[in-house]
Amino acid sequence: MIYALLLGASAVVLVCGAVYQIIGTLRDRGRFPPPGRLVRFDKRRMHIHVIGEGTPTVVFESGMGASCLSWTQVQGEVAQFSRAVSYDRAGQGWSDPTSEPRTARQIAKELHALLNAAGVPGPYVLVGHSFGGYIVRAFADLYRHDVVGMVLVDSIHPAEWMNPTAEQRKVIHVGMRYAWIAAWLARLGLIRFCLARVARGSPRLAWTAASAFGTSATSAVQRIAGEIRKLPATVLPNVRAFWSQPQSFLSLAQYVAGLPVSARQSAAMLSLGDLPLVVLSGDHHVPPYTDWQRDLAQLSSQARQLVVAESGHWIHLDRPEIATQAIREVVAGARSAMRRQPSLPSSPKAQ
Template structure:
């Protein structure tokens, strides 16, 4: 295999919303979209994909700046991320209803997609989702956005992504997974988390987290969910700590608010796709197929 072949990522690049996105489409059958949490990439779904592709057309993509996708044109918003999911499906020619799986922060995006594109939603699976009850806009959005830009440029100029990015990625996986094993190969982690592009996108997603949560709260007030099944999967390490009980209560409340099904998945850390991929696959496969 030549050096060029080794560098070529799987999947293809598709222009969505003016940004070249790295997209993978595998399997056959009803469509399922997998969207990972803050700063994560397509490869974080590797343990789940083989469980789904015999039964589903599985779509994965890197949000702007992450994985192998080009940098974003602007800061993330809930509406834009919901539109991005629809745009990826359009670019692939998949116009029928899809089950959308959103992990962590991407649960905001998945719900926004369902509220803004109800006719294209077959179901939602929210995997250990971010939950912010009654979120309100946080002051200083312009200042926080500018600060994220400045930090990203400074880190890149100092060469810190190449030195620290892969190590921080590995640490994050160990801290958020009971398996403590990263599914991504070392070379892939270096090629992505070792770049200033990915670090800048991660910083921006983090800086705009509460803004996206507040925007979703507004969408909930003005756009009803479609009559599609919703499953909320909450990771439980089984420690029974007060923090874990509170986390499970919040996820259960989210499921009730969305008129969905709640399931505590144990033992598992926040990275459910690493610790309990079978639970995510089972929730997807339990979603009835809705024809367009």
């Protein structure tokens, strides 16, 4: 009898959680419209946010799991001197999910198609943070003559994941498992509940609720909350809404699964020639990461590396003024080179 009561009580809790999630999702859609526009292609919609005017067009590529909102403190400043574009990859932010593999080359193709569908002209200066560094390198490899400069913001190096060790393969496996668990917890409203409690200054209750589903749930929620605290207060409600949705975690699992492939694809871009390049590195790195950061600056003969003091992995959040200045520097270098050279056709490698 007692087991039947417990089973019934559990069923009621699960149903209430699912209803809570559905109601919250519907409210979020009304409360948080996208700052840009939704562009439809390949039978789905992707969100792109374009502000400012001028050439070259600066295109921001976010880190793994991040949305266009991670560039909030930089995009507006860049728009003062050139066209600035941020967007949400499929399954992130306001963009619809996809079944296509989340690898650097595939994402670069989708970005190129989105820019064309949205009527955003090149040439482009690409700005890639963390995992976004893999994507901008793949984009430059595919569409070389559309790219006139690059800024790498604490980008991961291909060597980090190209040939994963047994420990790294375990990290990938565990990361995917956590993401799948978190997706189920999101469907049942627990992630939404926990993030709401954290937002109201009551994290202990959130951790206790998450721990009822295991230590993996607690770790997932704490990790999300830690990243959210890095973002400007004005966008926190939007980000909490994103991470209350299963699709955010399911997409994250796809990115993690494709890390080794993405690393190899980004490594295919061996050189930017003499294109202007700035490599921004946080001051938290230890060997071999310090060596890998220096190596990124070897991609161009017109490159420089800047180790940013008092900055962690999210340099554009910790020191947005430095990220903006680096982009300004590359845009100026690209404009100077563009004045000296005629326009070139798009690279045939992309076909």
